[in-house]
Amino acid sequence: MESEKVVINNYTIDCYRINTLIIGSGAASLNAAVSLHSMGQKDILIATSQWGGGTSNNAGSDKQTYYKLSLSGDEPDSVSEMAQDLFNGKCMHGDIALCEAQGSVQAFMNLVSLGVRFPHDKYGAWAGYKTDHDRRSRATSVGPYTSKRMFEALAAEVKRRDIAVLDNHHCVALLTDISGSKVIGALALNTNEKDHTRAFVLFNSTNVILGTGGPAGIYETTVYPLSQSGSVGMAFKAGATGQNLTESQFGIASLKFKWNLSGSYQQAIPRYISKDKQGKDEKEFLNDFFPDIRALSKAVFLKGYQWPFDPGKVGSHGSSLIDLLVYREINEKGRNVFIDYTRNPSWETGESFSLENLDPEVESYLRNSGALKGTPIERLSAINTPAIALFKEHGIDLATEPLQIAVCAQHNNGGLKANIWWESDLRHLFPVGEVNGSHGVYRPGGSALNSGQVGSYRAAQYISKKYKVPSLDSGAFLSEAKDIINSTLILATGWMSSGNAAGNKKYLSEIRKRMSEAGGIIRDRGNATNASSEAAVMLNQLQGKIGAGSVSELADSFLLLDHCITHFVYLEAIRSYLENGGRSRGSYIVTEKGKPKSGDKAESDRNPELCLYDRDIENKILEVGLKKGIVRINLEEVREIPKQNLWFEKVWKDYLEDNYLDC
Numbered sequence: 197m198e199s200e201k202v203v204i205n206n207y208t209i210d211c212y213r214i215n216t217l218i219i220g221s222g223a224a225s226l227n228a229a230v231s232l233h234s235m236g237q238k239d240i241l242i243a244t245s246q247w248g249g250g251t252s253n254n255a256g257s258d259k260q261t262y263y264k265l266s267l268s269g270d271e272p273d274s275v276s277e278m279a280q281d282l283f284n285g286k287c288m289h290g291d292i293a294l295c296e297a298q299g300s301v302q303a304f305m306n307l308v309s310l311g312v313r314f315p316h317d318k319y320g321a322w323a324g325y326k327t328d329h330d331r332r333s334r335a336t337s338v339g340p341y342t343s344k345r346m347f348e349a350l351a352a353e354v355k356r357r358d359i360a361v362l363d364n365h366h367c368v369a370l371l372t373d374i375s376g377s378k379v380i381g382a383l384a385l386n387t388n389e390k391d392h393t394r395a396f397v398l399f400n401s402t403n404v405i406l407g408t409g410g411p412a413g414i415y416e417t418t419v420y421p422l423s424q425s426g427s428v429g430m431a432f433k434a435g436a437t438g439q440n441l442t443e444s445q446f447g448i449a450s451l452k453f454k455w456n457l458s459g460s461y462q463q464a465i466p467r468y469i470s471k472d473k474q475g476k477d478e479k480e481f482l483n484d485f486f487p488d489i490r491a492l493s494k495a496v497f498l499k500g501y502q503w504p505f506d507p508g509k510v511g512s513h514g515s516s517l518i519d520l521l522v523y524r525e526i527n528e529k530g531r532n533v534f535i536d537y538t539r540n541p542s543w544e545t546g547e548s549f550s551l552e553n554l555d556p557e558v559e560s561y562l563r564n565s566g567a568l569k570g571t572p573i574e575r576l577s578a579i580n581t582p583a584i585a586l587f588k589e590h591g592i593d594l595a596t597e598p599l600q601i602a603v604c605a606q607h608n609n610g611g612l613k614a615n616i617w618w619e620s621d622l623r624h625l626f627p628v629g630e631v632n633g634s635h636g637v638y639r640p641g642g643s644a645l646n647s648g649q650v651g652s653y654r655a656a657q658y659i660s661k662k663y664k665v666p667s668l669d670s671g672a673f674l675s676e677a678k679d680i681i682n683s684t685l686i687l688a689t690g691w692m693s694s695g696n697a698a699g700n701k702k703y704l705s706e707i708r709k710r711m712s713e714a715g716g717i718i719r720d721r722g723n724a725t726n727a728s729s730e731a732a733v734m735l736n737q738l739q740g741k742i743g744a745g746s747v748s749e750l751a752d753s754f755l756l757l758d759h760c761i762t763h764f765v766y767l768e769a770i771r772s773y774l775e776n777g778g779r780s781r782g783s784y785i786v787t788e789k790g791k792p793k794s795g796d797k798a799e800s801d802r803n804p805e806l807c808l809y810d811r812d813i814e815n816k817i818l819e820v821g822l823k824k825g826i827v828r829i830n831l832e833e834v835r836e837i838p839k840q841n842l843w844f845e846k847v848w849k850d851y852l853e854d855n856y857l858d859c
Contacts, residue, residue, distance in 0.1 A: 197239060197360060200670065202398070205685050209396045210386075213667050215239040216659055217382055217401040219367050222250035223343055224629030224648035225407030226350035227306075231656035233357050237664060240359060243384055243399065245366040245751075246423055250409050251630065253347040254421035258459035258500075258583045260342035261327050261335045261642030262307075262314070264300040268321030273332045279837050281331060281640060286781075286809060287440055287817050288636030290837030291616050296634070296643070299650035304336075307649065310349040313338050327641035328502055335642050340586045343645060364388045365397060367427065368754040369684045370404065370434040370625065371677040378623035379404045379434065380668060380676055383684055385751045392692050395747045396685070400673040402666065403624045403659050406431060407652070410608040410630040413704075413755065414763040416712035419449035419456055419604040428631055429761030431612055436622040437821040439633040439832070440610030441769035445504045445783045446717050448519060448535075449604040453590040456606060457535065457599075458503035458641075460583055463561065464576035465496050465549075467536040468518070469598065470525045475532075480542060481525050486513050489543040494555040496541070503641070505603060505717050507780040511803035520785070523603045523717055534598035537572040603717060607644060609635035609782070610769075613819060617658035617857070618651040624663060626655040637782045637807075661857055687739060691753050694743030700756055703738060707731075707756075711763045714770065719784050721774040728771040731764040761822070769820045772829050773813055781807035781814070 198213040215237060218229050221244035232240050248254075266273035278297035283290050304322075308314060314336050316322050324333040338345050354361065364387045371381040381399045389395035408427045412420030420426075432438065448457050470481045486492040491513050498515040509516035525531050540549040547553055551568050562568050567578035573595045577584055587594050611633030618626050618634075627633075629648040668676065714720075714727035738760050744750040780786045785804045809815040816831040841847075850856045 197241060202670070202674065204674075204681060205689075206393060207396055207685055208394050209398050211398040211400060211670065212241060213400045213670070213673075214241045215401065215664060215667060216241075216403040216405060217399045218242045218405045218407065219382065220244055220250060220407035220409065220629070221247050221351075221361070222252035222407050222409055222629055222648075223346040223350055223645070224252075224652040225405065226347065226354055227649050228405045228407065228626075228628055228652035228656050229359050230350060230353045230357065231653045232660060233359055235656060235660040237656070237660045241399070241401075242354070242359060242361045243365040243367060243382070243397075244361070244363055245387070247361065247363045248347065248351070249421075249423035251412070251421060251424045252343045254423055255343060255419070255454075255456070256340045256586075257456035257503075258461050258580055259337040259339055261337055262304070262342055262645045263327065263330070263334050263640050263642035264304045264336060264646055265297065266324055266332050266334050267301065267304075268316075268323060269333075271332060273334070276837070277332065278334065281329070282643060283636075283837055285329060285636040285638035285640075287443070287815075287834060288634070288639075289817070289835040291835055292634045294837050295616050295654060296647050296650050299653065300646050303646060303649035303653060306653075307346055307349060310353055312345050312349050326501075328504065329638050330640040334640070337642075339582050346645070346649075362386075362397070366751040366754070367408075368430065368751070368758075369680055370430050371680050372434050372622070373676045376435050379625040380673060383681060385747060385754070387748050387751050389747055392688060392747050392750055395750070396688070398681070400667045400670065403626065403663050405626045405628055405652070405655055405659075406612070406631055407627075407629045408631050410611070411759075411762050411766065412605075413759045414707055414711045414766070415605040416705075416708035417602050417604050417716075419447070419454045419606045421454060425755060425759075426631070426762070427755065427758045428612065429758035429765075431620070431622070431625065431627065431631075432761055432765050432822045434622060434625075435821070435823060436620045436625060436627075437613040437819050438610065438765060438769065439613040439817050439819045440636065441608075441633070441766045441820055442773045442778070442818060443609040443635070443637050443782045444605055444715065445607040445609060446519070446603050447504045447606050448499070448522060448601050449606065450587075451600045451602055453587065453592060454604075455586070456503070457601060459500045460576055460580040461535075462500035462503070463497050463579060464537065464567070464572045465493050465541065465558070466572040466576075467539050467541045468496070468522070468533065469536055470529075470531040470533045472531055481533075482518065482521055482541075483543060485517060485521060489541060489547055489549050490553055490555060492541060492543075493549065494558055497555075497558045497561070504606075505783045506638075507785045507804050508806055510785070519603050519717065522601065526602055532600060533602065534600050536598040537576060537594045538596065538598075540571060605712075605716070609633070609637065609639060614651075616654070618655040619658065626659070628652040628655055658857060661854055687754075688750055691742060691744040691750060695745045696743040697745055697749040697753065700742050700749070700752060703734070703742065704756055704759065706734070707759050707763050711766070714767060717784050718787060719770065719774060720787050724767065724771045724774050728764070728767040731760070731767050735760050735764050765820055765822055765827070768827050768829070769818055772820070773818055776813040777811050778813045779807040780804045
């Protein structure tokens with residue numbers, strides 16, 4: 197790594213010259229860094245706005261799932277079957293599914309070798325369990341903090357290898373060559389620096405690995421950690437294409453302490469209650485929409501297995517009817533909703549809650565788990581004691597107080613388009629982790645962690661073989677990137693001259709409100725069209741309305757602009773999907789103005805109109821790009837799972853000659 201100082205427009209800027217810049221410090225980014233280093237490419241640098249501030253180190257669930265190929269027992273499994281299950285989620289490219297399946301064992305065992313304590317028995321069998329959209333019990337876990345333990349193990353390895361890290365460096369722009377066809381670096385703000393004319397940092401790099409996570413900052417109701425914001429907007433601005441941006445996942449989560457309430461939090465069968473804004477008028481609001489206590493208890497229990505909201509599980513008193521009713525209670529009735537573990541669900545007429553009256557599937561699970569206990573808190577303790585301890589660590593005692601909840605945005609299955617080596621259509625840019633849009637509409641729970649590890653390894657593999665050339669010399673780099681650098685510095689000068697950041701929070705609130713209303717679990721074509729138009733107006737005007745009085749506020753202003761770009765592109769994708777006849781799927785219901793929303797009492801026994809994948813907009817991958825401010829939308833055919841020629845001598849020859857690296 198080389199460094200120098202350059203002066204541009206009265207800004208004194210540190211400029212680093214490296215082969216690969218890694219933006220972000222989540223599990224995928226850190227695995228990319230460790231993998232590159234182990235492959236001999238040591239000319240690398242990690243730049244992160246907050247070390248350990250992303251979702252990997254700050255999110256989880258009851259027992260956060262890591263999805264992999266089955267590695268024990270007598271239940272058959274294979275790479276091709278795992279690839280097929282990933283591909284069956286719809287709108288996922290088959291070659292990507294094959295790569296994620298093929299690389300799962302290597303990625304998993306790498307984490308094991310780094311010290312992540314995935315459980316096995318005395319024979320060394322890696323036990324598994326089934327999760328949503330999974331046929332083969334491929335899921336494993338180290339408890340509520342699986343991704344945190346991954347982050348910790350990878351962070352320790354980064355430290356052991358002495359890989360360079362620049363903390364508190366917020367990247368504000370990706371730099372491209374004059375043609376706009378490839379990335380050549382990035383521009384960041386060092387938020388430790390007080391003088392804004394000395395706070396900018398340039399990275400002159402052959403490659404950029406982008407691991408900034410999902411678009412957490414654009415939603416009003418979200419379970420993403422507060423420290424996670426996302427910054428995919430700068431990739432859109434640079435010319436990278438997004439795909440499947442319509443496909444965010446939503447689920448029931450706690451609000452006081454942001455945490456996903458899946459798995460055992462639901463299998464313990466807690467009581468759902470709502471109260472008015474004054475904390476009075478308590479009501480078990482689910483009761484009005486289920487025929488009896490047995491059906492209600494089963495739906496709550498299944499919410500654990502079937503945690504993400506799914507329109508296909510709304511009708512016939514399915515588990516996702518609960519999400520819809522929680523959403524309605526909060527957003528339409530203006531009440532607060534809680535889960536209560538101190539008492540069982542109750543019923544005004546007929547049979548009360550009874551362990552003897554449970555559905556056989558529910559009774560069998562609780563019995564096998566030693567959890568046929570009298571109260572939800574006792575059942576939760578029997579199933580998963582750490583799930584209770586987790587909340588106690590954050591000042592919440594589930595044994596004595598109700599837990600406020602909402603239906604929250606929690607993951608984006610879409611993101612940036614990339615090939616089988618995780619390289620974007622903007623060459624030399626490698627999106628890894630949640631910012632990569634490799635997932636389709638549905639995915640098995642935990643597959644995102646596998647994807648992040650497999651994808652970051654493959655990106656490192658490709659870079660180490662194909663893109664190991666030095667970055668541009670200083671003069672050529674500054675000449676190629678000068679327009680983007682100058683325009684960014686002009687923005688900074690203008691914002692600092694105004695010195696007024698008072699309106700920034702208002703605009704951020706507007707973005708989040710618009711995105712949650714038009715891009716949440718209830719989506720209406722008219723609302724999406726209006727929201728997209730409003731976002732376009734905001735994007736055209738925002739630069740002249742915001743300001744900053746410090747380097748920290750300057751970074752926030754750039755992030756606000758990034759969120760504005762992001763929510764505009766996402767809303768354009770949602771608008772296009774709905775205007776072209778896209779129906780309910782994934783984690784959202786499509787409605788029309790004037791028609792009742794599913795969740796009304798009269799509709800609780802039937803499904804909304806579900807996507808049948810018989811229309812172009814449904815069975816092809818929706819791609820959205822932003823080229824010089826103009827939105828470009830494309831429908832891409834889904835690539836099938838490739839047929840492989842695994843004749844050993846051919847594979848060996850191609851491997852020795854590096855011919856396997858062709859896309």
